[in-house]
Amino acid sequence: MKPETLLYPTPKGLYCEKGGFYIDPVQPVERALITHGHADHARAGHTHVMATRETLDIMRIRYGDAFCISSEAAVLGARTSIGDVTASFHPAGHVLGSAQIAVEAGATRIVVSGDYKRRRDPTCLSFEPVPCDVFITEATFGLPVFHHPDDRGEIAKLLTSLRQFPERAHLVGAYALGKAQRIIALLREAGYDAPIFIHGALTNLCDYYESQGIPLGDIRPATLAPGEKQSFAGAVVIGPPSAFADKWARRFPDPVAIFASGWMLVRQRAKQRGVELPMIISDHCDWPELTETINEIKPGQVWVTHGREEALVRWCELQGISARPLHLVGYDDEGE
């Protein structure tokens, strides 16, 4: 069948009519298949949800037990019939539990990548290429400017700054799901074994990662008892980026403002946010990863969604690959 009829965009999200389900819907629906636990992809209020066990656990941690009426854990690689189609989940390498979703009907297979990256990440399974007719790729960093450097060099920048400014607290802004735990794991791999202090918004997810066998070492809350004076001098403190503009940050005297994100590659972006030490660490593909993935999978068509769609579509045209933007709405193409 034609891929455009197997899966097409609607205001509620990408819809599969023959299977009666949506993928990562942005409004409550009867049946949802979810790629990963980030809030713009995994929303509460659907009736039936299918996702990997880890993604379901994360949704439960974030939204409570009532996040849906019934749920079904998808086993990676297993094929499940839903209505007239077959669906299967495959690792995406984005965050813990993240999966691509392959949808098949007859001889046609579409792979929805969700968000993905190709680099090694000690906190989740690596991306697995799945042959397909249509590959739906994200394009968060879909411009030729984005070349994310090696993680280890970025971690080394933080370690150098800790030595240069031992009197200042080092505040690392990192998204609560995935990025924060990855930074901690990378610091541990680099031999940093001092306590790492975390904002309260990270506690449950860090505990969950540990329960899934991802060791994070000595993690402590970055809180103070009333009247207690502690400077956090020379310590690493990790919190969601929004917390650093908040009153919460005032407990740290003269902090070094750090932000771990792929956006930090562009100096002006770092400057605008008042970031003093940018760490270019991303959970999305950079430009070479996006283009190499398309070359590797060799899909018949590429559909491009959230992010810099036009540049990736242009690149596909130059390579003679049929491509079009999907114009899905409701996803946070800056969230990283």
Next chain:
Amino acid sequence: MRAFAELLDRLVLTPQRNAKIKLMTDYFRAAPDPDRGYALAAIAGTLTLNVVKPNVLRQLVLERMDEVLFRYSYDYVGDLAETISLVWDPPAGGKTAIADLSLGAVVHQLETTGRANVHGLVRNLLDQLEGSSRFAFLKLITGGLRIGVSARLVKQSLADMGDADITEIETLWHGLSPPYTTLFRWLDGKSDKPELDTPAVFHAVMLATPVGDNDLAGLDPKDFAAEWKWDGIRVQLANVGGTRRLYSRSGDDISGAFPDILEAADFEGILDGELLVGGTMRTNRATRTFSDLQQRLNRKTVTRKMLEEYPAFIRGYDLLFSGRRDIRPDSFLTRRAELAALIEKAEPSRFDLSPLVPFASWEELDRLRADPPDPVIEGIMLKRLDSPYTSGRSKGPWFKWKREPYNVDAVLMYAQRGHGKRSSYYSDFTFGVWTKDDGKDVLVPVGKAYFGFTDAELEVLDRYVRNNTIERFGPVRSIRAEPDHGFVVEVAFEGINFSSRHKSGVAMRFPRISRLRTDKLPQDADRLETLLAMIGPPEEDLAQAREPI
């Protein structure tokens, strides 16, 4: 190259002065010669390389890249050098043998490659350097690092590195050139201070301390001379052994922008004075304001039109060298006599003598200070008659006694988050006063201030901003400011002038928030007319009204 690139990356994003100094000091300690010397030159603006035009760089990148993809990329990043550094794609496997990619080697290659081969060299280096280094390299060859580090700050980091006094560095500075190997050897403690054989070097200037409470009580007015403190910029003019130079107070060479002064300086010696624009007292024409002087500042060159419209002159304060003779150990009185004799013979439209202000008691001087005879006066200088000329700021020989600041009550209109320590506070404020627009009273912004308040007052201001935000534009919040609801602050400032660049038509100097006026409503704040009246009469009238001092 990599260490230099990392230093630039950190400096661009580091707001605190001390942290910048620390980053530079650490770099200068760790980097080898001649790399650190070229890095120093690049930061201080003394490195002159053949500049590569932006168009050439664009051509180089389009040899390898689709034009549409490049345009998308440039639109997103906004800075050409940064865009190219990010999109540059070295050919796989095709790298030439690894050359020496140290900063010193790169500078050397650029200096020794002929015009015809520059393209090839740039392409080759871009292929071999990695991301950040590529950016630093592109900044070097397009001229202008723009990293928010002044020449003085980098000199301070050198002083810290070698445990030396910054005035020593400033004195040496213009006698040395990149890659500053002798300077670093001395700062490393491996050799004596470099000997200078270049004439017309900068000599660190003598500075005054502010008059504090009771400072004058124990002093005898008879031991001091008073002169007006003019509102221009302090300069040092040197003409030694046929070399003429004009330096700013911190030792920056600003000769290029003031050919009118250099040409007229036909006397030998080193003179300390105030750089101003307008007419000298000897030609009986008015001294013009600081905002007129600003038209001539921060320029590398100057047009004929600027020279005619904003003629510069020097009002002499002191003489350090009379001819080749160092008279700094002599008393102020002796030096002043020599200065007066020198200026008497100098070109009358370019040089005059800062007049002394006769006074018998501190009370009398205080009255004069409050009501100076010229709007371009910002206070009084007190100099001990027997004081030698010593570099730096030591308390006792010279005092500055500024006139009281101006004050207005203004209403907070916009607030922006601060940096570093203050990144969680709204600490940068735009304030306005009332004016009539279409018959209605509206607030018009008249200035910005981000200091003057205490930490406790900042808490109050921040809370007000957070609770009274109307709109957000990125990091800026617009805040409630209505006749009966808003926040009034007392703003103190040093001077005010007409300005075509500001909507209100006025610009303040050194505005700061001196008091929170929670007792006042916005409707009680000042009006634009009050500020305009502070500026005083237009200049033509002034020239006629002025009597020779």
